[in-house]
Amino acid sequence: MITTPWHQMTARERARWIFDHWKLSIPMIVVVTAYMVMTLPMFAPLPVMPNLALLLVLLWTLYRPQQMPEWTGLPMGLAGDILLGTPVGANGLLLPLFMMLVRYADAHVRRASWIGDWLFSIPILFVYHLALWRLCALVADPFPFLPLATQTAATIAVYPFAAHFFARIQRRWAP
Amino acid sequence: MAWPPRRSSGRSSRRQRNIALLGRAATIAAVAIAAMLLVLSRASPDRYSALRSGAADLVAPLWAAILVPLAEVQAAAGSVADYFKAVEKVRLLEGRDRMYQIERERHLQALHENRELKKLLRVTEPSRERIGVFAISGSSTGAYVRYALISGGSRHGVEPGQPVLAAAGLIGRTVDVGSRATRVMLLTDVSSRVPVRVVRTGLPALLIGKNLPLLDVDLSGPSNSEVRVGDRLVTSGDGGLFPPGLAVATVVRVSGDMPEARPATTPDGLDYVIVERPYMPPMPLPEETPRERESHPEAVIQQQAAE
Numbered sequence: 001m002i003t004t005p006w007h008q009m010t011a012r013e014r015a016r017w018i019f020d021h022w023k024l025s026i027p028m029i030v031v032v033t034a035y036m037v038m039t040l041p042m043f044a045p046l047p048v049m050p051n052l053a054l055l056l057v058l059l060w061t062l063y064r065p066q067q068m069p070e071w072t073g074l075p076m077g078l079a080g081d082i083l084l085g086t087p088v089g090a091n092g093l094l095l096p097l098f099m100m101l102v103r104y105a106d107a108h109v110r111r112a113s114w115i116g117d118w119l120f121s122i123p124i125l126f127v128y129h130l131a132l133w134r135l136c137a138l139v140a141d142p143f144p145f146l147p148l149a150t151q152t153a154a155t156i157a158v159y160p161f162a163a164h165f166f167a168r169i170q171r172r173w174a175p
Numbered sequence: 176m177a178w179p180p181r182r183s184s185g186r187s188s189r190r191q192r193n194i195a196l197l198g199r200a201a202t203i204a205a206v207a208i209a210a211m212l213l214v215l216s217r218a219s220p221d222r223y224s225a226l227r228s229g230a231a232d233l234v235a236p237l238w239a240a241i242l243v244p245l246a247e248v249q250a251a252a253g254s255v256a257d258y259f260k261a262v263e264k265v266r267l268l269e270g271r272d273r274m275y276q277i278e279r280e281r282h283l284q285a286l287h288e289n290r291e292l293k294k295l296l297r298v299t300e301p302s303r304e305r306i307g308v309f310a311i312s313g314s315s316t317g318a319y320v321r322y323a324l325i326s327g328g329s330r331h332g333v334e335p336g337q338p339v340l341a342a343a344g345l346i347g348r349t350v351d352v353g354s355r356a357t358r359v360m361l362l363t364d365v366s367s368r369v370p371v372r373v374v375r376t377g378l379p380a381l382l383i384g385k386n387l388p389l390l391d392v393d394l395s396g397p398s399n400s401e402v403r404v405g406d407r408l409v410t411s412g413d414g415g416l417f418p419p420g421l422a423v424a425t426v427v428r429v430s431g432d433m434p435e436a437r438p439a440t441t442p443d444g445l446d447y448v449i450v451e452r453p454y455m456p457p458m459p460l461p462e463e464t465p466r467e468r469e470s471h472p473e474a475v476i477q478q479q480a481a482e
Contacts, residue, residue, distance in 0.1 A: 089213030
């Protein structure tokens, strides 16, 4: 927390503040790293690489919403756009909206266990990819939905592993 | 369950409310900025090419380093698999070799004859020039674009819009060039178009990528040709980018409104690719010096009066 206004701090205090609060950027670093992992060379005929970054954003929004404010979706999404080759701004636009949707749905859907969370994630991930598909078709050349559908299926399938990874990050690096 | 849990009741301090308000304003600003960027990228898709090639430069060496042991493992697995049914395979190949012996003789004769005839007619052909051989070090696995990253960039002489080939056929063309890595648009990408010729009939067609394993064969050119399953498609050299005669794809399906073809090579398991100069680079247009716009005569008079 800032206790002194930023413009009243000395340079030394500012450096100290940044050094003390670098952990606030861990969620963004992890998500951008996930986007980089998604460029792993795998030439399957249809994309089988899950959308790990989106899954992590979902987990953060569900379990630790205070660590990931909605506006951080813009820089993370832009990094993803540049790395993955989607029209620049597509993920950047959809990630903040996605977080808002998750927060809204989370408050309105009751679930018992983590399996409930998994089932809850299925329609939300599907809606995200559908929206991305329409947006990309609107901005660039239209393409069939099948590749995105296989990616959505892969994303849903690796949810437990991503959740496990997320829990480990929280244990090790909790800001 | 979100943690810390949201408080449904209880008073929030003024400070907390301010922070919440600030966060909401930041979100709205973020959405607005993203929408603006999206509109900009619709207006000119190449605007972010420099950023993309920078990202390629960043990611390619990483995967190149990580994939070295993986490639070894893959190669080892492949050579183990080769031992199975080795004898049968050798017999089959020997039989095939005897069959093709005669064909090979004929082919060599035809080649020789062709060379002689071309010499008699004094045909001049542009030569193919190799820029370099580069390792594949990454790919898009996303559903939006189909591209590969190769480990050569502008410092090796690679430029945007050059053909990329492997031994078995065409791979694609270079798009975003960084200093040490380049993004290659694969044949299967949505925006990939390759002019081809059907080997059996010699008639032209256009291969269109659609982000799926198969390519569409567009036959709606002026020559109204037809294809059969098994027809081989080679580059025609139209447009001057790809050298003619490279294997590109084989027709596998003719039902439906467009025949479909399977690419001759997919970049999986491909370690190295060749980048060449465009076969016939487009003629350089006469350089136009941008002339200053002539001002209205009245404005000139006014200016002179002012002076």
